[in-house]
Amino acid sequence: MTLEARVGDVLALDRLVHEPARLLILTVLASAKQVEFTFLEKISGLSKGNLSSHMSKLEAAGLIEVTKRFRGKRPLTELSISAAGRHALAEYRRRLASVVGDLPDDTAAAPKRR
Amino acid sequence: MTLEARVGDVLALDRLVHEPARLLILTVLASAKQVEFTFLEKISGLSKGNLSSHMSKLEAAGLIEVTKRFRGKRPLTELSISAAGRHALAEYRRRLASVVGDLPDDTAAAPKRR
DNA sequence: GTCACTTGGTTTATAGTGCAAACTAATTTG
């Protein structure tokens, strides 16, 4: 891979997806049909407020779908990834792969496996 | 890989390295002994100001070394990655690999190759 | 019944960040 191609991929990373909290949300959603707000809250360690606002941004961008209903008497918010979200994540991961790929001259770098 | 491990890796991403402009700088530096400010400016397309401030942050954190001298009559700023920078980048890339790794249930995802 | 506490979130306030415009200082060109 050329340096220029790598540079292009790095700078074209989708900032909406790039943010770790949102990347986490998308990654979790990509491996489950639906996940509950409280599950995400626990597994991520994010505060409710933080999670809520990231969720809203992803929803506003159409990357996830959010459904609210009641389970028994308590509110329940469920998230799922949309087709657009799946594509955005896939594209993001494709570009990331360019970053993770071997460096041209990775002398004195870390071992390949930990 | 478990979901929890993936979550841990995503959330532990070093934000200093995670910023695309800085990731770019570190990645370029990792493959060259020294690079000039103006070379980075051109290859990255970043504005001088932006590049300068990212450079300062990386330097303040000890991830790169910046040397200033004169070439003929003009100032010349050269950047190189430090040992700490190399380690930070390697660790970042290790965690990224966790993000880029196969999703447990990647149904309907994008094709593996473009 | 009511007072405190918990659940399941959203809204708001703030601190921090990325970015380019504006600036500095020297050199070169016309």
Place this chain on the structure above:
DNA sequence: CAAATTAGTTTGCACTATAAACCAAGTGAC
């Protein structure tokens, strides 16, 4: 000498991530 170029740095603004504060409803203790 004046204008433009080079090589950056500083400054100010717009945006963002985050947790604190808030809200509404349910549950328990008494």
